[in-house]
Amino acid sequence: MDKLIKQARAGFARAFGGIPDGYWAAPGRINVLGEHTDYNAGFVLPYAIPFYTVAAASRSKSPTWQVWSQATGETVTFGPGRVREQLPRSQAVSGWAAYVAGVVWALKHMTGVSIGGARIALASNVPLGAGLSSSAALSVSVLSALCDLYDIKLDDERKVLITQFAENEYVGAPTGILDQTASIRSQPGTALFMDCRSQVVEALPFPLEETGLEMIVVDTRSPHRHSDGEYADRREDCELAAEHLGVDSLRDVVRGQLLSLPDLLMKRRVRHVVTENQRTLTAANRLRDGERDLRFLGELMLESHLSLMADFEVTIPQLDHTVNAALRGGAWGARMTGGGFGGSVICLVNRENREAMCDEIRFQAHQRGYNEPRFYSAVPSRGAHRVG
Structure with missing residues (x-):
C-alpha cells in the first residue's frame, strides 16, 4: 500500500x-x-x-x-x-x-x-x-x-x-x-x-492460513472484457428464461421447472444458475456452522467450473486446461473466476504443494503455446x- x-x-x-x-x-x-x-x-x-x-x-x-x-x-x-x-x-x-x-x-x-x-x-x-x-x-x-x-x-x-x-x-x-x-x-x-x-x-470466517491452505489466483493472461457481446448475451438468456417461467429472476426457479423450458440451450443456462446457487448456499452454511477445514470447497469449485464450461459456456480452452493442470498439480479444486471468456482461475491448494502446482500449470501452458501465466496469493483482505 x-x-x-x-x-x-x-x-x-x-x-x-x-x-x-x-x-x-x-x-x-x-x-x-x-x-x-x-x-x-x-x-x-x-x-x-x-x-x-x-x-x-x-x-x-x-x-x-x-x-x-x-x-x-x-x-x-x-x-x-x-x-x-x-x-x-x-x-x-x-x-x-x-x-x-x-x-x-x-x-x-x-x-x-x-x-x-x-x-x-x-x-x-x-x-x-x-x-x-x-x-x-x-x-x-x-x-x-x-x-x-x-x-x-x-x-x-x-x-x-x-x-x-x-x-x-x-x-x-x-x-x-x-x-x-x-x-x-x-x-x-x-x-x-x-x-x-x-x-x-x-x-463468514475464511481461515485459509490456519488450515495450511492457499488460494492462488492464476492470471492466464487471456484478457476478457465485460462489455463484449457474449456476457450480455448470457444475461439476456437468463432474462428470457425468467420471463418464460413467469418468475422475477432465476433465483426463484427450482429444478423441476427446467422441464417446462422450450429448448435445451435455455435449460442449460437455467440449470447452471440453479445449481450454482445451491453450491454457494452449501458452502455458506458450512462456513457459518464453523467448518475450519476448507478443503471441502475444492469439490464445489470444480463442480462450478464444469457447470460454467458445459451449461453456461463462458470458459475458454485456456481456462479449462489451467483447471486441469491445477488438479494434476495437487490442488483440491479450481475454477474460473469472474465473467469468463478469459481472465483468471482460482486454485485451492495445500501450502506445501503450491510450487508443484504452479510448475505444472506453467508446463501445460508452455506445451500449448499459451502466454506465461502469473500467480498471486489471494488472502481475504x-x-x-x-x-x-
Whole structure:
C-alpha cells in the first residue's frame, strides 16, 4: 500500500502539481462461488484480495474533472457537459476514464447531488484484464474520494448501487453487484456471503492460513472484457428464461421447472444458475456452522467450473486446461473466476504443494503455446478505505 500511495502522490504532482487532499484505496476481488448468479438475484461468495487501486485526489476550483492514470500515463479532462443526463453515447467519455465520468454522472443521477470538480491521480496493482475486477476497484476508489472531498454521506448499499449504475449505464458494461459489493464491504479474514436480491451481506470466517491452505489466483493472461457481446448475451438468456417461467429472476426457479423450458440451450443456462446457487448456499452454511477445514470447497469449485464450461459456456480452452493442470498439480479444486471468456482461475491448494502446482500449470501452458501465466496469493483482505 505504501508503494501505491507513493506512486499516486508522484503522479498527482507530475500531472497537476502540489499535494493531494487525501488518498483512497479500493481492492479487486475473487469470487469463491456464485458465478453469473448476481444479476439473477441469487447468492455469491466473494472476498477482496490484497491488490488495490489508490486514488490521490483534491477538490478543484474549476467545474471540471482531471484524471491521470499510472497505467497509461494519460491525463483526461472532462466537464459537466459530458456527464449530463441523456448524453449521446458518442459524446460520453470513453476508455478507462469512462469509469470516473460514470461515477460523477451516477452520483448526480441517483442522489441529486452535483459535485464540484476534482483532480485525481490513480495508481493500481490490480492485474488488468484478469477478471479480478480492476474496473470496480477504480470506480469505488473514485467514489470514495469524491464522497469524502464533498462530504457526501452514503451507506455501503448506496455506494454499491451507484458504482454498478455507473458501469451499467455510462460505461455500458452489464455487470451485477458482486464486484462492487466485494470491493466496498469486504473484511480481512472473511468471505462475504451475499443475497443479491436483498443486498444482505454476512461476513463468514475464511481461515485459509490456519488450515495450511492457499488460494492462488492464476492470471492466464487471456484478457476478457465485460462489455463484449457474449456476457450480455448470457444475461439476456437468463432474462428470457425468467420471463418464460413467469418468475422475477432465476433465483426463484427450482429444478423441476427446467422441464417446462422450450429448448435445451435455455435449460442449460437455467440449470447452471440453479445449481450454482445451491453450491454457494452449501458452502455458506458450512462456513457459518464453523467448518475450519476448507478443503471441502475444492469439490464445489470444480463442480462450478464444469457447470460454467458445459451449461453456461463462458470458459475458454485456456481456462479449462489451467483447471486441469491445477488438479494434476495437487490442488483440491479450481475454477474460473469472474465473467469468463478469459481472465483468471482460482486454485485451492495445500501450502506445501503450491510450487508443484504452479510448475505444472506453467508446463501445460508452455506445451500449448499459451502466454506465461502469473500467480498471486489471494488472502481475504480489507475493502475500500481511506489510506491517507
